[in-house]
Amino acid sequence: MSAQIIDGKAIAKKVRDQVAQDVAELIAQGYPPPGLATVLVGDDPASEVYVGMKQRMCKKLGMESFSFRLPADATQEEVEKLVSELNADPKVNGILVQLPLPKHLDEEAVLRTINVEKDIDGFHPLNIGRLAQKGREPLFVPCTPDGVMVLLEESGVKFEGAEAVVLGRSNIVGMPAALLLVKRNATVTICHSRTKNLPEVCRRADILIAAVGRVEMVKANWVKPGAAVIDVGTHRVDDPTKEKGYYLTGDVAFDEVKEVAGWISPSPGGVGPMTIAMLMRNTLRAAKIAHGLVEV
Numbered sequence: 174m175s176a177q178i179i180d181g182k183a184i185a186k187k188v189r190d191q192v193a194q195d196v197a198e199l200i201a202q203g204y205p206p207p208g209l210a211t212v213l214v215g216d217d218p219a220s221e222v223y224v225g226m227k228q229r230m231c232k233k234l235g236m237e238s239f240s241f242r243l244p245a246d247a248t249q250e251e252v253e254k255l256v257s258e259l260n261a262d263p264k265v266n267g268i269l270v271q272l273p274l275p276k277h278l279d280e281e282a283v284l285r286t287i288n289v290e291k292d293i294d295g296f297h298p299l300n301i302g303r304l305a306q307k308g309r310e311p312l313f314v315p316c317t318p319d320g321v322m323v324l325l326e327e328s329g330v331k332f333e334g335a336e337a338v339v340l341g342r343s344n345i346v347g348m349p350a351a352l353l354l355v356k357r358n359a360t361v362t363i364c365h366s367r368t369k370n371l372p373e374v375c376r377r378a379d380i381l382i383a384a385v386g387r388v389e390m391v392k393a394n395w396v397k398p399g400a401a402v403i404d405v406g407t408h409r410v411d412d413p414t415k416e417k418g419y420y421l422t423g424d425v426a427f428d429e430v431k432e433v434a435g436w437i438s439p440s441p442g443g444v445g446p447m448t449i450a451m452l453m454r455n456t457l458r459a460a461k462i463a464h465g466l467v468e469v
């Protein structure tokens with residue numbers, strides 16, 4: 174039997190539509206539009222594309238976006254000074270420092286400089302620390318793993334007591350995804366490059382999150398029949414037979430895994446659109462926090 178395909182585009186649209194509606198209501202109540210500031214250090218082409226998409230989506234949903242760029246050789250002091258100015262600017266509700274930063278910069282020190290109430294990426298050590306602790310809640314949750322959870326929830330996947338396996342332990346996806354699954358009472362295993370018997374461990378999963386960064390690594394015999402499989406990877410693979418000269422794929426061998434899984438999110442068209450939708454939701458939340466409309 175073929176898996177239910179989780180439609181990330183449709184679920185992301187639902188999240189965005191709700192954000193647009195809430196933004197319109199906020200403005201109708203006399204508040205200024207929520208504002209997102211993006212900080213891009215250097216000229217990595219992929220980061221430029223991502224930041225541009227985030228800015229355009231803000232405008233589409235009725236929010237403001239402010240774009241800041243620093244050269245690749247910017248100093249730690251220059252980056253932190255910019256973040257401090259954005260912390261002090263009331264028009265800016267959310268601050269997004271696009272990662273990765275150039276190697277010479279201390280990423281954690283930059284993220285720590287962001288006011289926690291403007292940390293719409295949820296990467297501030299205080300927010301990550303709270304995510305890791307029982308009975309504590311972060312002000313914001315990182316966007317990609319948050320989007321993964323919404324995809325599962327909207328598909329009716331049960332977390333309580335489920336065996337969840339997260340492939341990958343990155344700060345941006347794998348680790349926070351594992352922490353979110355624990356908060357929802359799943360039993361979580363985190364796999365990484367030193368994990369032994371990877372296919373066997375993955376086969377135990379009722380929920381399998383692939384965030385490993387390897388082209389189509391997860392095969393059909395890695396998946397328990399009926400499992401929910403979420404593909405966080407996006408890869409561009411050269412292919413001269415395609416019109417564009419490449420095709421996009423994920424960490425999961427979609428065509429074979431869909432014959433075994435109960436649910437599967439494709440890549441592209443799964444997690445990707447969710448990341449931006451959750452960022453928009455977090456920016457709206459930051460504006461509500463700034464206006465004292467939600468308790469934190």
Ligand code: GUN
Pocket residue numbers: 269270271272273294316317345448
């Ligand atoms: N780089 C890759 N994903 C992300 C993200 O979600 N936020 C930021 N700031 N940088 C990223």
